[in-house]
Amino acid sequence: WVFPHTKEGPAVSEHYNLSNVLGKGAFGIVYEAEHRATGDKRACKCIAKAKLVSQEDVEDVQREVQVLQMVGQHENVAELLGVYEDQRNVYLVLELCKGGELFDRIVSKGTFSEKMAAEYFRTMVLVVNHLHQLGVMHRDIKPENFLLSLPDDRAVLKLADFGLSSYFMPSQKFTQVVGSAYYVAPEVLRRSYGHEADMWSLGVILYILLSGLPPFWGDTEEAIFKMVAKSEVDLTSAPWPNVSPAAKECVRSLLNRDPSRRPTAQQILHCSWLQQQHLPDKPID
Ligand code: ADP
Ligand code: MG
Numbered sequence: 001w002v003f004p005h006t007k008e009g010p011a012v013s014e015h016y017n018l019s020n021v022l023g024k025g026a027f028g029i030v031y032e033a034e035h036r037a038t039g040d041k042r043a044c045k046c047i048a049k050a051k052l053v054s055q056e057d058v059e060d061v062q063r064e065v066q067v068l069q070m071v072g073q074h075e076n077v078a079e080l081l082g083v084y085e086d087q088r089n090v091y092l093v094l095e096l097c098k099g100g101e102l103f104d105r106i107v108s109k110g111t112f113s114e115k116m117a118a119e120y121f122r123t124m125v126l127v128v129n130h131l132h133q134l135g136v137m138h139r140d141i142k143p144e145n146f147l148l149s150l151p152d153d154r155a156v157l158k159l160a161d162f163g164l165s166s167y168f169m170p171s172q173k174f175t176q177v178v179g180s181a182y183y184v185a186p187e188v189l190r191r192s193y194g195h196e197a198d199m200w201s202l203g204v205i206l207y208i209l210l211s212g213l214p215p216f217w218g219d220t221e222e223a224i225f226k227m228v229a230k231s232e233v234d235l236t237s238a239p240w241p242n243v244s245p246a247a248k249e250c251v252r253s254l255l256n257r258d259p260s261r262r263p264t265a266q267q268i269l270h271c272s273w274l275q276q277q278h279l280p281d282k283p284i285d
Helices: 055-071 102-109 114-133 196-211 221-230 245-254
Strands: 016-024 028-035 041-048 080-085 089-095 146-148 157-159
Touching (some): 016 041, 102 146, 114 157, 114 196, 114 245
Antiparallel strands (some): 016 028
16 A cells, blocks of 8 residues: 555545546546545546556656645645545545646647746746745646636636655755656756755746747657757747847746756746736737
């Protein structure tokens, strides 16, 4: 048992009725779930035990739960509402994010206005700042893992998927290469990194929000890694001439290859771009 206390507990089906698939990830499938007692709609992440091959995989799931429990209720985190387990799966019942992935909103919109980009970005930085202050790094910051609470304009962003998250000590160095190619920091590829790697990933997301394009790309993972490790960030081609200097400076500072010179979450909240009261409200072209 991944969680010994679930052994004697109720089956997930006693409390929840699982229906349509909301998303898929590396370890499992996320379903919509109706709470039988209240009729509330929630999400249920089913992690197949067959895919937990190593002790490390098991520990990742345990940490995912531990971290979510520690974070507790936060406006911008998809809250953990229950844990179940049977012979086949571990089930994490989560607050339902009805608006889907930020990724899909980016794809459908192309680019955002600076105002919208700043709104999303500020929220992302706030939640990452909260995690870092708790001594947790996420390690898989990407637009697939930021979900929208609602399908309309009232939606707030919620960070999800703490499956790769880890506790860290301020100067502790990690060596395990994890994350997704487009968003991975260069020091992760060099196998010596800390929580600053999350800030790089936020820089990649901001680049995409403002330009509609990833800063580092390629046909293979290897090709992307090569760009992450070496290539200059392009902030001059279209549409960058139409982006304000303050926004570009914010992107540039986060995509600093030297993690010790990259701003912390706390520092970037005070960057001149996020301080501005009136950002352009029309899409960047
Ligand atoms: P994995 O660790 O396998 O990547 P995630 O936790 O990222 O799993 O979940 C996979 C996908 O399922 C997400 O990208 C999202 O589309 C969907 N999903 C996850 N949690 C929720 C939630 N609370 N509400 C709605 N959809 C969710
Ligand atoms: Mg995920």
